[in-house]
Amino acid sequence: MWALRRASFPLRNQGYTVRASCVKLIPTTYTEDEAGISEPPEVASYGGFMSLKKFYHSGHASPKFNLSIRELSSQADANSAKEDDGLLQDGFSELETETPAAGDGLENQNLLTSDTYLSDDVEGPQNEVELSDTEIDDSTEKKSRRGRAESEIFKEIINNSTSSISSVLDKWLEEGKELSRQEISLAMLNLRRRKMYGIALQFSEWLESNKQLDFVERDYASRLDLIAKFRGLQKAESYIQTIPESFRGEIIYRTLLANCISQNNLKKAEEIFNKMKDLEFPLTQFVCNQLLLLYKRNDKKKIADVLLVMESENIKPSPFTYKILIDTKGQFNDIAGMDQIVESMKAEGIEPDIGTKSVMVGHYISASLEEKAENLLKEMEGEDLKKNRWVCRLLLPLYADLGKVDEVGRIWKICESNPWIEECLAAIEAWGKLKKIDEAEAVFEMMSKKWKLSSRNFSVLLKVYANHKLVTKGKDLVKRMADSGCRIGPLTWDALVKLHVQAGEVEKADSILQKAIQQRQVKPIFPTYFSILEQYSKNGDVHNSEKIFYGMKQAGYTSRARQYQALIQAYVNAKVPAYGMRDRLRADNIVPNRVLASLLVKVDGFRKNPVSDLLD
Template sequence: MWAILRASKPIRSQSCCVLVMRFLYAKPGASSNFGYGEHQHSKDDQLNVACHLTRPVSCVCFLPQVSLVWARELSSQVKSRSIDKDDDLEDGFSELEEPPETDNIVEHANMDDDEMVSEGDSTGEDNDDAGEDALGLPDTKSKYGEKVVGRKNQSSPLFKVIIEASRPSLSNALDKWVEEGNSLGRGEISLALLNLRKRRFYGKALQFMEWLEATKRLDFGEREYASRLDLVAKVLGIQKAEKYIEKIPSSLRGEIIYRTLLANCVSAVNVKKAEEVFNKIRDLGFPLTVFVCNQLLLLYKRVDRKKISDVLKMMEKEDVKPSLFTYRLLIDTKGRINDISGMEDVIAAMKAEGVEPDLYLQAMIAKYYICAGHNGKAEAALKDMEKGDISDNRAACKSLLPLHASLGKVDDVRRIWNVCEHNPRLEECLAAIEAWGNLGNIEEAEKVFEKMMNSWKKLSSKYYNALLKVYANHKLLSKGKELAKRMSDSGCRIGPLTVDALVKLYVLAGEVEKADSILHKALDQNQIKPLYSTYICVLEKYTERGDIHNAEKMFHRLRHMGYVGRMRQYQLLLQAYINGKTPAYGFRERMKADNIFPNKAVLAQLHAVDAFKKTDILELLD
């Protein structure tokens, strides 16, 4: 049997969970739960327990972001991998597991169509979550990151028509396209939807699918309905998605439909609704799949690590075999709480099951070794990634560059970049800019950027953002301003990642008020949804100052933008009151009203705030 779990003894300030495989627990005295206590399930293994947030624990060392893949995939892709992938890709409605980056992701469900045009191939990230991000139509990458079909750069005349048409005129533009005798086969539809999703033009993608259904240009089956359901959830929200399900013919209301809804509930961190959908899946008698289990693991990894044990026990009971993605989740969970021994137990068990880590997972493992100070193990992991001659393993270069930089290995960064430099790929350039920036070699980072500018006619804002982040990290405000002007002159559109980079540029330079202004203007003028991490960056500065007024303002902006249910913002706001030496009256009640339950760290903060409470005598004297 694949795995069982147990809990390590709780660490004072962490909700620490240790996963081990059954054969690793032949030790006497090993306990059998993953968190602080056991959860009892009904005979149907339904999850209906309250959610208690735990304090996010992350490494503080300066490392490249190797984000956990957040699986925002349509469930149709979770079938056996023995099915022909090309068939799935051809029909255009099977969806692949894919990140969100980071630690983000997730954050873009309600964005306006046009805002991500220059950043559509990048994923926004939240430092605590990665993101899970886009749930795209068939991408050119499988869920493990390898290429499966060379469609990424295929042009689509239909996509161009959709993009150029305004929303009110889109139906007329599509009618005209058909009247002119242009092809509207399944392949062309699939490619257009792929490009729309890849650039996060979810609104227009939904309009396009509505037109296809209304004009009967496409026969809708379960996967087509699931694809439209996903777009409804992204653009209009979970409630509208639930109503749309009622319109789907009952004969086509299968497990793919509900798994798609579950994925969107998890993406929105809607714990209550996600558990309701899971129970619905069980009530309808659909088989428990690794996809469903992975979605629950994603959810509880973010909000309540203690419940990971419940999901793993359920998987064992139902004989659900873990996928490579399952192991990624568990390894990432262990790495984030700095439990290197537990992480290695998972790796050993994974290999014992015959599952070999891919490059992405190898990079993640190396990152956590570096973060924990196990440099020798990290170097061994990087050597395994290189597989001898790095020139024969170009795919590893983009991961190796920032990892070697985190170890301070200037010679290794230069050696790997020399392999790429004569014919670089864009992702390798991004990695090199990050690596040289981490090493403090601003000049080399700028050289790589200029090489990109000279090699490609027009770069999206994603590539400017890489250098902008370097300038921000080194407090080079004037250079950052110059680069921002170049971005403007080149016609780059502002998206969440650009706003994030600009805000952090000013915050790290000590100009938090200017950063706050940029954030406010970006929201008002560009109608974009800034990243969670962008707000948190500003909130942290106000917290340091003990600026309660502005901290409260930023906290309410987070709530207004839909960023709720995360402990971090409550911790920061409480700390602002502590730093400002002011009592936070009614804070416990505020948290309770938001269904947020304090962990040990927050309880300590609440106690500290209570210490500022005035006595009755002092109240009278005032």
């Protein structure tokens, strides 16, 4: 299992001391440049998985941190110097759930890259405890995955959206209709898929108050998950104290942990981990994978620590563990290291699944290794793509990333005579990447004749228009969308905002964002805020840049170097000093990278220059 460890450099040769008894890693040597930014040491491979040569550490000259089997502790300045800001909040190519096998992958593995988990209508992968663990039995989940089943009570709730959920449910019972656990589970799954967390939470509360369900631990975990998503982590943590102690088990805390990580709250996630340790819950694959996700985004040097803990606790890496590590290496453009992890994975008898191969293809493309990318794409196709139809929706955008118009056309031809809706969405995305707007529109029109389109379906084409600055087409599509009665959600807001930003109408984009915030059912996604922040920053509009920056914090998005860089750039462009900015960075646990450090110098109101020296 730990075959790669033999090929790695010993940690002690890299300035680390390892004590097996508590699994502490204490960095001992760092250098600091003139700007006060520590140089990243070369971090050795560890845990048998990888050669992590570029896991950075930022902080003071002699920072210390501990990660042990029994404890996690983060310093205030333990952020990575090289930001992992591709998240959509980012999307994550954050690999937040295991990729399903071919047989059941159509529901959970959405091809729309970063937008996967943020559909307006259908919930994709979430960084949370799998639903089968919290609220639905296996038979319900499998049935739903295969046929996208919808419960009758869910349809009643949707069809009576102007009525309160309690009145809809009361009427359901008055009519003598059954409300079985299976029906409840399926309704909850349907609500979650559409990210209707507020309604799902009301449903759960009604079930308990009307004694329609004997709550067990997974029901309390489901409620906790909904509270964390809809009302925030603080309310969720308070709710735990109201759960009967006999039901306050591991699944409750790992649900909260997963939500902390989903919301990228490093401090709270480590706090919950330590609470689980105090309660003597076992360290599991799930928890370790969640920590890997957390540190992949925030503090990559600690990935090696987690792997060391896994080794010492004899926790085998899962396919998802390898996927995280493969993506991490790819983000550093360490293709050789990425390939080495794949070989180690295969040596353990684990073959990369289609989702993992898709991640690898993306990194090969980014590294301009087109031949390797194409070879892997052919491997993904298999011998008969017609029998492997479900792979088409992954192949279409990847071939588009390679600029292969003929390959996109070839694969779409296989689907065109009897397309699945996910294939159509993939084709629209692919043609959009290739600047083939007419072809993208043709697929969309085919969809509109075949199915009643949702806001998610409209959003894919709207995104194409936004990316290509086709403002008039985009506005016409929005009108058509409104006429069809679609529910507007995060992806639509994002596309609308970007459409107006591209048109130079940042104030209009801002007003759309404010209306979206007021709806409160689902918060706008990270890029929606950030695209407006960037535009205000370019305009040197400090007031509105600060407003959007504050709004992102209010929405629960952790402040990172990327946001601060845009904010400080607004001060630079406005040619005004930014007093107290270093204190704000320190309060948010951010150590400036080189770009931030140079911007801070420019906006330092107390900085002396040659002229001020003469005057003094």
